Amino acid sequence: MSASNTTPSRQGKVKAGYFRPRLQDHIQLELKNGGQSLNRIGLRKEKKAFETRVPLVPDHVRVLRDKHGIDFVLEPSNQRAFSEDEYSIDRADIIPLKGSGVPIIMGIKEMPIDTFEKDIVYIFFSHTIKGQNKNMPMLKQILDVGATLIDYERVVDDKGRRLIYFGNWAGMAGISDTLRVLGDRLESRGIKPNPFAEMKTTLEIRELDELKEEFELLGERIKEQGLPKELTPFVVGFAGYGNVSRGAQEIFDILPHKTVNPEELPELTPESNLLYKCVFKEEHMVEPKDPSAEFNLQDYYKNGKTKYSGVFHKHVPYITVLMNCIYWTNKSPRLVTLDFIRTHWKEDNRKLQVVGDISCDIGGAIEFTVKCTSADRPAYTYIIDENRAQLGVEGEGPVVMAVDNLPCELPRESSTSFSETLLDFIPALAGADFTVPFSDLELPREFKDAVIVYRGKLTEKFQYLEQYLP
Numbered sequence: 131m132s133a134s135n136t137t138p139s140r141q142g143k144v145k146a147g148y149f150r151p152r153l154q155d156h157i158q159l160e161l162k163n164g165g166q167s168l169n170r171i172g173l174r175k176e177k178k179a180f181e182t183r184v185p186l187v188p189d190h191v192r193v194l195r196d197k198h199g200i201d202f203v204l205e206p207s208n209q210r211a212f213s214e215d216e217y218s219i220d221r222a223d224i225i226p227l228k229g230s231g232v233p234i235i236m237g238i239k240e241m242p243i244d245t246f247e248k249d250i251v252y253i254f255f256s257h258t259i260k261g262q263n264k265n266m267p268m269l270k271q272i273l274d275v276g277a278t279l280i281d282y283e284r285v286v287d288d289k290g291r292r293l294i295y296f297g298n299w300a301g302m303a304g305i306s307d308t309l310r311v312l313g314d315r316l317e318s319r320g321i322k323p324n325p326f327a328e329m330k331t332t333l334e335i336r337e338l339d340e341l342k343e344e345f346e347l348l349g350e351r352i353k354e355q356g357l358p359k360e361l362t363p364f365v366v367g368f369a370g371y372g373n374v375s376r377g378a379q380e381i382f383d384i385l386p387h388k389t390v391n392p393e394e395l396p397e398l399t400p401e402s403n404l405l406y407k408c409v410f411k412e413e414h415m416v417e418p419k420d421p422s423a424e425f426n427l428q429d430y431y432k433n434g435k436t437k438y439s440g441v442f443h444k445h446v447p448y449i450t451v452l453m454n455c456i457y458w459t460n461k462s463p464r465l466v467t468l469d470f471i472r473t474h475w476k477e478d479n480r481k482l483q484v485v486g487d488i489s490c491d492i493g494g495a496i497e498f499t500v501k502c503t504s505a506d507r508p509a510y511t512y513i514i515d516e517n518r519a520q521l522g523v524e525g526e527g528p529v530v531m532a533v534d535n536l537p538c539e540l541p542r543e544s545s546t547s548f549s550e551t552l553l554d555f556i557p558a559l560a561g562a563d564f565t566v567p568f569s570d571l572e573l574p575r576e577f578k579d580a581v582i583v584y585r586g587k588l589t590e591k592f593q594y595l596e597q598y599l600p
Contacts, residue, residue, distance in 0.1 A: 168200055168560040172227045174237035174254075175207035180333075180505045182209055182541040183296075185236045185253070186556070187549040188216040194553070200560045203232050211541035234559060239535065243268055248276040249585070251564055256281045258582065260459055260491075261598030269583070270599050276586035278564060284580035285555075292373070293576060294551045299537035299544035300488050301377025305453060306332045306341055307539070308486030308531045309348070311509040312451060315483055315523040321358045325351035332539040333505050341540070345384040352386055353403050361483075362400035365390075365448055368409045369465055369495075370455035374488050375409065378453050382407065395448035408449075415442045415456075416463055434461035443470045446482055453486045458495040465495040468517075471528060475514045482528055484509070490534045498527075502534040 173186060186194075186202075194200045204217055204224045214224055227235055228245065237254040246252065256279060258269045272279050282294045306329070313326030325348055335341050357364050366382060368375050386404040392414045398406055413425045416438040423437075430438050440463030446452070454465060466485070474480055487499045498512040500519050510532070511525040512518075523529050537544040558574050568584045582592045 168198075169233045169251075169562070169564075170201045170203055171556070171560060172203040172230065172232035172235045173205065174227060174235050174241070175205040176209060176238055177242070178239050178535065181239055181535055181538050182211040183238050183535075183538050183545045183548070184210055184212060185238060185545075185549065185552060187542075187546050188212055188218065189546075190549045190553050191217055191219075194556050194560075198557045198560070200556065203227065203230065211545055233564065240265055240268060243271045246272050246275045246277045249278075249564070251278040251280065251559075253280040253282065253559075255283055256582065257283075258595065259283060259592070261595060263598070266598050266600050269595065272583050273586055273588070273599075277583065278581065278585055279583040280577065280580050281582050282580070284582070285576045286579070287576065294548065295373055296537040296544055296548055297373030298377030298380075299540055299547065301374040301379070301453075301455060301536075302338070302341065302381050303332045303536040303539040304374070304486050304488040304531070304533070305378040305381050306335070306344070307505075307508045307533060307536070308451060308453065308484055311486075311523065311529060311531050312484045314509075315529050316358065316361075318523050321360070323355065324358055325355055331505075331508075332536075336540065338540055338543050341381065342384060345381055349385045352405070356402035357405075359400075359402065361450055362402055363398040363406055363448075364401075364450050365395065365398070365406045365408055365481075366451045366453065367445065367449040368407070368453045368455060369415065369442070370457070370489075371409055371411060372455065372457070375453070375455035378455060378486075378488065379407070379409070392445055395445060398448070408445075410442070410445065414445065415440065415465060417441050434459075435463045438463065440464055440467075442466065443474075446470070446474060447477075447480070449482055451484050451486065452482060454489050454496050456489055456495055458489060458491050460494075462495075464497050466497065468497045471498055471512075472514055475527060484529045484531060486531045488536060490532050496530070499530055499532050501532065503530075503532045505533055505535075505539055508533050 173184060191202050195202065202219060202223065204214060204219050205227045206224055234251045234253065239255060240257060241252065241254060256265060258265045259281065283292065285294045286292050309326050310329045310331055313324055313329055316324040317327050328351065329348055330344055332341065335344060368379060387407045388404055389407045390398065392408055392410055395408060412427055412430055416430060418425060419437055419439050442465045446466060485496055487496050489495060490499060490502055492499060501510065503509060507521055508531050509523055509529050510519040510521045511523060511529050512527040513520050513525045514527040555574055555577055559577065562571060562573050568589060571578060579591065581589050588595055
């Protein structure tokens with residue numbers, strides 16, 4: 131359940147605070163390919179709406195080509211955050227990837243079922259490791275055609291921490307979208323003026339410096355205009371403390387606020403010119419079913435809801451905006467159940483206005499997250515009496531911000547940060563022989579452990595996915 135680097139802007143300037151851009155310092159990895167030619171790598175065209183991110187940015191492609199001799203093929207697209215000209219790739223190598231014979235294809239999001247070909251290696255966020263129902267046909271097709279799947283999500287260190295992620299960028303965009311949605315919700319309830327309604331959308335902003343400036347302006351409005359009296363004490367709760375939560379908190383912390391512990395929530399004093407921030411860890415979300423037992427984090431990770439019950443509902447009456455930033459599986463209790471929210475919504479003094487479900491697991495930690503939304507229509511209202519989602523902020527029920535590709539709202543900077551984390555692994559991928567038995571495949575341990583399917587068969591660590599296949 132649960133990040134400081136620097137990143138180039140559109141103009142190539144360096145901004146403080148995000149990734150280490152010293153490309154000349156990257157380690158030259160040895161290519162253990164027995165002298166065979168390097169694999170060409172194709173960069174796929176993303177097809178989902180608003181998805182403009184790339185796995186490798188032009189500066190890093192040039193480094194890999196010039197220092198390591200790796201050839202790249204670019205699929206034609208007018209949707210990328212970086213233009214084809216920026217990649218400086220020969221026009222003859224800007225071609226459709228299907229049927230091209232390019233042996234390694236890298237993308238970001240799930241790929242259409244008709245994408246996959248025998249013996250090709252596909253690297254992307256497959257969203258399959260929890261047995262997600264909507265992506266099982268895609269996984270089955272990868273198996274059926276005899277392809278290989280490597281998932282960024284499973285590239286982890288020896289402590290299980292993800293090494294390649296967009297999470298902090300999702301948090302940054304997510305807190306902005308959520309508070310902007312809050313402004314619309316309050317206006318729809320006749321709470322005017324409110325300082326959140328004047329915020330730009332993240333789609334209008336597109337760069338981190340602009341986002342921070344927008345929050346500085348919001349902070350000034352909160353100090354000068356104050357918060358609507360009926361919302362104070364105004365509490366923003368962050369469920370989780372990993373990369374996603376840290377990204378959201380970094381932007382939120384620009385606002386005038388005071389940090390409090392969950393135990394302090396019932397006694398907070400209404401303040402019109404500042405927000406309260408509360409971060410929830412596992413011990414605030416669950417408790418042992420055995421009343422004589424004490425909470426133990428490792429025991430909880432091991433046993434989940436078998437030995438622990440969810441208790442997060444006791445905090446909800448004090449929270450104005452809930453940011454869900456946890457990694458959730460069905461092994462764990464939910465944060466907020468449908469049964470609870472139905473009962474809570476009948477209470478006269480209910481406080482919760484908006485849930486920013488950055489994790490966006492359908493029917494998951496937030497049980498009334500029943501659909502994903504898009505950047506141009508980021509929220510829906512869960513209509514309590516009708517058990518359905520209605521796009522927009524009108525209606526009786528909690529509002530949910532559930533955009534599932536938030537980092538694409540800051541596409542160039544999030545892509546550059548992501549590409550930086552990938553850079554050192556690419557030479558080994560280009561040098562690997564993907565025709566040998568899996569036991570003989572030479573890849574960095576982190577990447578080999580992320581191979582879900584190898585040449586049409588689930589690898590040992592992912593055999594459990596067999597039970598979810600159609």
